Every structure is written in structure tokens, then in C-alpha cells.
Amino acid sequence: MQGGFCNRYFNSDSITNRFRPVFLWVIITAWLSGCSQYSSKKLPVAYHDLNAHYNAYVIARDRIREVERYRLKTFQENYNQPLPILLPLDSTKLEPVRAQLEDAIKKASLVAERHQNSKWLDNSYILLGTARLYRQDYANAIEVFKYINTKGESDEEKHEALILLMRTYIETGDYTNGLSVAEYLRAQPLNNVNTRNYYLTKAYLHQKRQEYAVSAALLDATFPFLKKGESTARLHLIAGQMYDLIGKPEQALAHYQKVARNRPNYEQSFYATIYSIQGGRTSNERFSRMLNDRKNNDLRDKIYYTMGLLEARAGRYPKAIEYWKKSIRETTTNTTQIPYTYQEMGKLYFEKVQDFPTAKAYYDSALALLPQQSADYKALAARKIYLDEFVDHQSTIQTEDSLQKLAQLNPAALDRHLNEAIDRKLKQQQELLAKAQAIAAQAANRPATTSDIPADQRWVLYNPLLITQGRAEFTQKWGNRALEDNWRRSQKETSAQLAQADATPQTAPGLSPNVQQGSVPAALSEAERKAQKDALYATIPFSPEALQRSNQRLENAYYHLGKLYKFQFNQPEKSISTFETLLNRYPNTTVKPEIYYLLMVSNDQLNRPSGWKDKLLAEYPTSSYARQIGKTGTNATPTATGESAANRTYTEIYDLYKANNLTEALSRAEAAMSSLTGSLIEDKMALLRVILIGKVRGVDPYRQALIEFIRDYPTSPLLPRVREMQVAAEQPTAKRK
Template structure:
């Protein structure tokens, strides 16, 4: 009987039962165990991101999850798939197209699930379709349909999945977990298609019918998130309360995040503050919540910030940062918020440091990262100019005081420095004495316990207690203060000795006395200067030229700060104060007009209409011929980009530059720079002028122009570009040594013309083009290049050697015969010189033609 029942070729009752039992309790049993183990692994790998709308199914699919045929990622899913295939191949009993083993449909279901969780959705779809086609009467048919539509959604066929799941729910009488799974899958399809209101109804059905508490909590949480999106806070709180009521029946992360989301819905304006603070304190003090203190502290910090308790909120933001383990998003939120707080307090350097930390916790390929990065870059300018403004303001304020007042301020400052130095010295001496006492105690302990002398460090608990640990240690080299003090004492005793053998020998001590004496004298001199108020008084500028320079630098910093706050940060109040302070400080004429115009625009935006009208009249009356007055009198001119706008003038001037009208470009650029003083377009005209001067007068003129831009417009795009040119391009452009013709690949023939000779250069080029067109074995081109204000070159490009260039030029000068055999004089007899393309670039750049010709 046993031998006969093993056969899959006989359609007998005993054969069917034997293979059904073997399939169910052996192959599929082990396959399902492997599947569950693999699902647990997937769940453990998946980290819930409660900052975003949770997915209905706890599985993340990345774009890089691509597998070759036969390739798998998870060994457990591979084993489950092998068991399912074994069940189908070894225990299948197909007679006349009908399967007699009732467990084979479950084997295909296991096969599809294993492939699904291994993120191989196309093979999974094939397995589910096989059941639907071959086993339509299976008792697992509804589960199979649900799994097929879940797979379809993973393949981005959400519309088809919605249609088929709705048909399943309408036509079939399903209940229990199958109904929960179908509704949850349909909810995810609705979420994928942005039909969030439809998803809520399906999540409600799923939460009511599932018996798995973890899933129930997930469905309630997603509903709460959706209700919050719709602004229905009461409904959201009901969902979060449902999760909180499950308490220890669900993962702690859902319980805590439900509390936090519910607390986010607290009405600060009308709610009971005392009860809410007690609620938050209870969350904080509950020992079970320790793994989630980072989020709890962040929520408490947000509450205090909303109540304008910035000092308390900062404490809790920092507490949250210290508790964060892996939540990089929360880390970035804490750093960004702290940065914003310090920015609002005008502590720009500290704000910049927090923004730097924010960027380290963010994904670089995201829009929020780019926003923070741009804000941080803009902050560089603020930090730079605020530093200048504050420093120069302090200097000018001190200079404005009487000598007696100056002396009183610096006397107090010097005394404070002396007291700090004494305190630091006392701390060092105490630390050294403490170290000595502990060393004596440790030695005495070792004498009383000889066995400990041979023990490795750390074996004796008493020794460990005496010596401490690295974080809270009395060990000499773990204490920075005692180490620094020890270094000083060593130098005083032994001098500055080399690290070598026999360093203590007398031969090495010849200069100890001098070293000690010199060090003592140096220390004494430094201390005398630090604690002497006359030192600081002597550092104050006294020359009027120097004082004026400080004031001028301060005023320019105020102007730049006004522009930055207005344009980049939209901080109109800060911009207003900077421009108003600037105008009160007797600024240069070039800053007055743009500052007044910017103040006019700010007054309008702040609703200060009376001040705006006063400023408008001042600009029109005091500067009637300015561009700003024209804009105020005719606002449409600015919008239409008329011929007086900087954009229009710059565009035309650039066209002249491209046409090599360098002298005209320089003259017009200088005119516009004076006319538009303080305008954002001025650096662009400066760049154009520097480039034109470089083309006309050579590298040194270009270098001077670029250096001026880099120094004058430090924090503009043009200033940064100029600095980049100085750093990276100048080392290459400065080279004026000619290269050997053997190292060049392209050569030119140059015909030289004097601009004031009255010769028709264009006529010459026309004749030259006709002659060049006769040469078909080279790809030759001609051009007219300005050399300097007195000289123009006509150039033939495209020759391959210096000899070839000279030969071509001589060919142009040779006599020819016409069709009748008569000798025709050459059309081009003008002098020329041949030059390689690299050397031609050098003579154009450095205007050293004569130096090149002397070498020929």
C-alpha cells in the first residue's frame, strides 16, 4: 500500500490523500515557516517614517530593487519558493487537465507570496494568474484575487486594481480577514491615485474587520493622518485615541506617535495649558517611553516655542538632539529650528553653524536640502557684513568718546582679563594638586594590596574607581587643563628639548636657563600688555584718513545688509533699519540714492504710505535726472525694459563687445557705472569693462579690473566669479613664454594694419577670402581681430605647420597666369608673419608682438 500510494500517476483515493497530506504537513509547512521568517525580516528592516503618510502595507520598494532571472535577495523567500515549486513538481497529480491534489493551489499561493515579498512582482503575478486560470473553485480564490491586485498596484496599475477590487467586494460575500485585506488593498490603490477621501472609508472597513492588532493600529493611524490633512482635528483625535486605547497590544512606536500626533492638535489659544503641560510631562517621565524621548522632547520644545518661551524651547531642542539615534529627519528639524531661532535674534554666526548641521542630516538630492543650502550660502554674506558693521561701529563709538571715558572702559576690560587669568591659573593648580593626591592614594592602595601590582589595567574595581574613566576621569592625560599646565611646567624646568635618547643629559641643558629666563620674560611682557589699558588705547586709529576708511567700510556693509535682508530673506524690518542707519551716518553719495529708493519700496510693502510718499518726493526733487526718479514718475518704464533700463543698455553693450568695439564698450560701461551707483547691475558692467580692457590693453589691465571687482563686490555673483578667476585662471593666463612651434598643431598667417592709416581692411579681407577659397586641401578661415587701440590683425586660420603657413603666404604673393597664358600680378603682396595658435593667444593676451618678432 505504501509503495502504491507514492505514485502520482494513479488517480486513487489513497494516492490523493497521501500526496495531499505530504504536501500540507511537510513541504508547504516548511515553506510557510520560511515565508513568515522572511516577512519578519522585511518588517525588521523597514523603519516606519511617521513624519509622512504611512503606507498601508509595511514594505518599501526601492527603484534599485531590480533582479536578474533566477536572482533573489532574501534566502528565506528563496527557500519558500523552492518548497512551493517542489510541492507543485513532486506532488502534483494532474489528470486530463484537472488537478487532483487539493493542496497545489496553496502551493501556487505560497509561490506568488514568496516572489511578492522578494519584490519580483512579474513572476508573482504569473503564479497568482495560474491559480485563477486552473483552480477557479479553490477555497483560496478570494485571497488570490486580493494578492493579484496588490501585485498589480506594485506594477503601477492602480486603476485596474481599483476596478477589480471593487468588483470583488460587490460580487462576493467575503468577511473577516479577507474583507480587511481587500479593503486595505483598495485603500492603498486610492492613496496611490490621490483619492484620499475614498481611502478613509476603506480603511474604516479594514480596521473593523482585521484581527491583527498591529494592522488595526496602522489603519487607524493612517486615517488620523488623513483627517489632519483635511483639517478635521476632532476626527483625527478619535483615531489616535483608538490606538492609545490598545496600549501594549500594539508596537510602542504607534502608541507614542499617536500621543504626539494628538498633542499636535492641541488648541494653544483656547486649550487648558496646565492640563496639557501635565500630559506632556507624563509622556516625558514614563520609563517605557525612553526610546522615544527624542520625539517627546521635540514636541515639548515646539509647545514652548509656540508659547514664545524661546529659552525653554532651546533646552528641549538640544535634549531631543542628544537622544536621537537614527531619525535623521528629526535631527534636521531640530537643527533647522534652532538655526531659525538664532537668525531671528540676529545671531547669524550661530545660525549658520546650525544650518551647517542641518545639511549634514538631510538628503542632498531633495528640494528642502537645496533651500537650506541656499539660505546658508546667503547667510555667509550676512555674517561677513554684520561682522564688519558691528566691529567698525564699536571702533567708531570708542573713538567718539573722550580720553577719560576710553581709559575707564579699557581699564575695566584689562582688570577683567587679569581676574580671568588668575582664576584659570588657580584652576590649573588645583587640578595638578588633585592629580598628585590621587596618585599618592593609588600608590598607597597598591602597597596595601601587592596582588594588584601585577594586574592588567581594569581588573581591580577599586583601582578603576580611583583612576576613573575617560568621560569623567582624574587620569592625568584625560584632563586637558592638567596636561596644559604640565606642558608649561616642563618647558620651565627643562626647556624646549628634542624628542631623542638621553634628553636629560647635561649637554642638552646648556640653554635651559636662557630658555626659562626668556620664557619668563616673554610671559611677563605678554601679561603686562594684556593687563595694561594703554595697550588697547594705543591700538585705536588716530589718523582721520583711517577713521574715514572705517566709516566708509561700515556704511557699505550697512548698504549690503539692507539689500540682502530685502531681496534674499524678505526681512523688511531688518532691511529698513539698516538703510535708515546708513542714511544717518553720512554715507558716500553713491549709496544715498539707491538706499532711499530701496527704503521707498520697503515703506510701501510695510504699509507706511506717508513715509513712502515723503521718500518719493525727496528722490524726485533731489535727483530729478536719475533713473530712479524716472521710474517713480513713470512706473511702466521699469516693466517695459525701456532704453534707459540697465538690462537694455547691458544687452546692447554686450553686442558691441562681441563686435570688438572695445574702446566704445569701456567708455559706455564707465558712464553706466557712475549713473547706476549702488544698483545690482553695476558689477555686471564692471566685468564687461574689465574684459574689454583685457582685449584692448592686455593681461595686466584685465588683472587690475578683476582684482577691483573681487575686492569691491565681494559677496555678489560677479565678485565670487572674479575671485574664482584670480585663483584658477590667473596662474595660467600669466604665462607669457612662447612655446616651440614643434609643440603646436595649428598655425596662422597674420597681416598687420594700422588703424589710423586709412586703409580699407574690409576690401582686403574680401580679396583674401577669394584667394583662400581656391585652397581646397585645407579648411581655412579668415577673421579680423583687434590687437590694440592702434593695430588690427587680419588672420588666416587652419594651417598645420609653421612651414605650411609661410608657404601659403608666399603662394599668395606669387605671380599667376590667366587662361590666355598671360602673367598676372598677385593680388596680395602685403607683409605678413606666421605664428602658432598658442603663441598668437599669448601675444593677444600680453600685447608682446615685438618680443615675438625679435625671436623670429
């Protein structure tokens, strides 16, 4: 059996001709002495070293290198975000080189199976773990790297495996274990290669944790171990970005200047210049030269975007918007810049111009195109929620006010007004159709490549921006669907049923069926005009019941709009005017105590004297808002003994909560609330009660308790956390802590 085993290797085609005489002598000798992979004799060890090296390790190493070259070649940098120090792992993007990974795993495993006494055993295990890591098979990768650290013979291979183990922990989000491995390696005598990889991996870990100062310092320690080239230029660019993030522009500029000295590619050189200009560290006179440089034809959108940033910082907002619109128009096939441009436009309208409906429109466009894994996506989505709510309430006020005014017109004036509204709508549809036909005709007379048509003037099928946006919206709503007929249907029907169901034409949102079908009548028939007029009549609140419902909608809209101005947009002036309008129009509103309190707080924020505190104490002395005021008064300040007792009560109830005795904890919390009024931990106990309600009584009572907390403790420092809990509670699969 031993002879047959050796003969299989003797006949291997993978052994090169120049080693064939040596192999012949080694194999014959090994066959005479026994070629066990567990033997420690020189000849069997030499035989297994040779076979492990050339028949397994070298092939696996080359396969891994092919995969790494493919990752580097296909990775798309997003220069609108801090670049990742190490390329992120995505097994789906490695499908084209899946065969190479499988072959690397197969060949590296041969060493462990057949050549246990080979000096290439640890190296092959490292390749095996690396291949598992690239496939995102993290559990097996961790197992392999831990095995090398435990059983490996060479310290260098052990250190290499631990660095890869740290990388694996980073990819799984287990930063605690990653830091533990890093702390152990810090005390080890690493060679130059392992030192470089250790610094890079640890810098990546701190970058993922958004600890940019530590990450940048680790990168600075790495550069002495690096040679000039694109990869080093890229790391200087990243170091500059992180120094910018922590507010150290001098260090950032030094790294941007070093990019050019490390043989960068053109994009790296371009963005190093752009980042320097964005920080105000380089003269913006370079813009004209950059715009006229033919090499920048595909990057003009980024140049105009940067010009807009500088104008916005200087307070020249109309000019900033103009440049950002030019940035969008200059977009060619690469649309990655567009969502970030929309985001900046939305931010300007939100924070500076305070035009919230326009801000919402730009945020909508940004979210439709922004990758969900983007660092800005969650913050943008959260802000959009409040903007959606704002626009909805503002629209309700405008609509209901208009309808109530129409209800007061005499019949002749009302009929004339409705006719004018119908005519305006018809004219708008005709103008929209004419514009669509003109753009379609323009596109039809051009070649298939229409990148010279401005982005906002292109017909949809020739506009890469609209195509990308449409694809994003489709995927968000329907997911990834196969290209097939009737993809909306969860269950396929018969051909006759499909034909009948599809007989009704589908209309796109925002366009009337006539516009989509390519025709709008020059004038409406009497029947059509009457139908539209009847539909409008039905929305007008003529009856007392309809008027009451309209007023309820108005009251609710004013209330929520005022709170948005106060808490989300930090505009106390507009909050005051909104609440005062609410009180003037609806003096018997049920939320009057809260409105009094918020008016008092908003006036205090503006350092204005007001009588709202006295009105609240006089009209609603027992309300929770009166208690809030009482906390600040000297008469209501608890004694040290009272605070000590309050803290003891809270600790006892919290211990019950930790012991999972939830029902008793909730009962005691509700009983203790009245005794804690005015104490420093009243809001803390109220929050614990909210959490217990969620644990004991379910989702709906939990949501109501969150609303009551926000209403009763509007100045509590716990309010931001409660709002986060409220947002999470509204999610379908929300999990409360």
C-alpha cells in the first residue's frame, strides 16, 4: 500500500521536468524506507515537503492570489464616503472566482490530509482559513485560525493566523474579541510583514468603530513598512479623510499631498485635489483648469459638487444650488455622485433655508438612490420621517382651510372657482404631454448614446439617473424579480384570467391615464366636466358633521406641526406661532395643558417673558405639566432624605426587573410614581415603567406609554432615548430592550 501511495505521486503530471530525477531518487529511497506522513526521518520528510509544496501549497497560494487580484480589480470605490482601509468582503461578488476558491480549499486541505510532517502544513492551513474567510464562512475560518495558533510550530505563521483571526472578528462585528486578539499581538515580536498587516487590520477595526483618531495614528505607524504604489497612495487618501473627520486639517493636507508622491492612479490624484479644495486648503481657482481638462469629463459632476460645497459654506446658497444642479446635469453613466448631491441640497434647504417641503423632495430623491449600507442612510431616513410628517400636516392645513373657504362661497362663485380649477389641471396635463413628446422626439433623432443631453431633459429610457432611481424604487417595493410576464402575481393564473385581468391599463403614479397613453383632449365634454366637478364637490365640508371632521383634522395638524417645530426642527419662534394659532382657533382643545407648557418652554428658550406659566398653574394645577414646573420651584425641591428614599425605591424595583419578576416590578413602579413626583429620578422611574409595560402588556400599551412619557416629560434628558424607542416600536418586527 505504501508503494502504491508513492507511485501515485511519482506519476503526477504537476511535477516539473527539471525536478523529475530528484523526485525519482527521493521516491525510490522513501519507498525503501517507508513514506509515512507521520515519519520524522529525513527522506520521508523531504518527500512530503516536496509534494506538499508543489502539488498543493503553491497551487492554493496562486488561486488565492487570483482571487485577491480580482477583488482589487472589481472593487468600486465610493469617494463620497470614508474609504475602507481593507476591502470589504462580499462572497456574492466573488462568484466569478468561486472555482478558484474551491480549488484553493481543496489543494490546501491535501497538505493536512496527506503531509502532516511537512513544513508547509501551517502555511497551507493559513491559505485554507483565508479561502474560508473570503467565502464568508466565518465560523470555519475562526476554527482554522485558532487551530494554527494552538498547534502551529512557527511563531510567524501563528502571528499571521492571529491577524487573520482579528480580521474575521471584524467582519462578524465582534469587535471585543478583535481587540483582545490585537492586545495579545501588541506584545509579540512581529516580523515586518506581520507588523504591517497588524497595523492595517487594527486600523480597520478602529475605523469600523468610528474611532478615527486611533485609526489614523495606526495608519501613520504603517507607512514606514509600505512601498510606493497605488495601495500606499490609497492609504494616504484614507488617512487624510480621517484627519478631516476629527478636525485636523493640517495633517489631512499633508496626507493628501503625499498621495501624489506615491504613484497614484488618476482617480486617487483627482480626489486628493478635490478633498484639499473642499477643506479650503487649496485655491479654488483650479476649478476652471479642472473643468477644461478632458481627462475630467467623467468627473465634472464631482467638480461642480465641490464648488457647491464651497458656496454653501460661504453662505451663498442660490449659487450653491446652481452648482449642484449643474453637477446632476453633468452626470454621465456613473450616477454614484447624484444621491450625495441631493443629500447636500436637502440639508441646505432643511438647515439653512428652512424650506422643509423642498428639503423633503431632495431627501426623497437621495434615499431612492443612496445605498442602504451607506453610513448616511439611517440618519437621512430618520430625518425624512419627520419631514414626511411635516409636509403631511402642512398639506392638511392648506387643504382643509381651502375647503372650508370654498364651503362659504355662494353657489355661483363656487361653480366658477371649480371650473377654473378643472381648466388649470387640464392645461397642466397638456403642457406635460407636450414636453414629454418633445423630449421623446429629441431622443429619437439622436444616436443611442445621449450623454450630451442634460440629465433633467432626457427621456426616461435614455436617462441613467432615472433608470437607476426607478430600479431602486422597484427593488425597494417588489424585491428582486425575475424578468417575466405578470411578475406582480404571487400565484400564476390561467391565460384567460391573465388576459382579462390585464385588459385594464396600468397607470404610473403622478400622471393621468390620458398623459401616459399619449393623448389629452383639447377640451372636456360636459359629462367629463360634470364628473370632475362632482368629485370636487364631494370633498367640500358643507354639512356640520363634515365641518367638524375637517376641524378635527386641522386641530390635530396644528398640534403636531407645532411639536415638530419645537422638538425636531428647533424653531421655537414658529412653534409659538403655530400653538397660538391652535389656541385661537380651537380654545377648547383637549391638549391645552401641554400647549401652555410648550409655549412657556419655547418663550423661555427665546428669553421672552410670558404669562403661560401662570395660566397653566391657574387652570390646570394638578396636571403633569404643572408638576414639571413645580420641580424647579424651591417649595417643591425634595430634601436629601426624600431623594435617598426615592433612589432606594427605584433600586428595589430595578432589582425586580433584573430578576425577571416583571409583573411585580410594574405594579410597584405604578404605585411609586405619585410618591416620586418632584424627585430627581421621577423621569427615570417613568421610563422604567414604560419598559415594564412593554414586557408585560405588549406592543400597543407600550407605544401609548412612550407617547405619554414624551407628553409628560418634554424636558427630560432621557427624551432622545425614548424617541429612539418610539421609532423602533413602530417597526413591524421591533424588539424592545
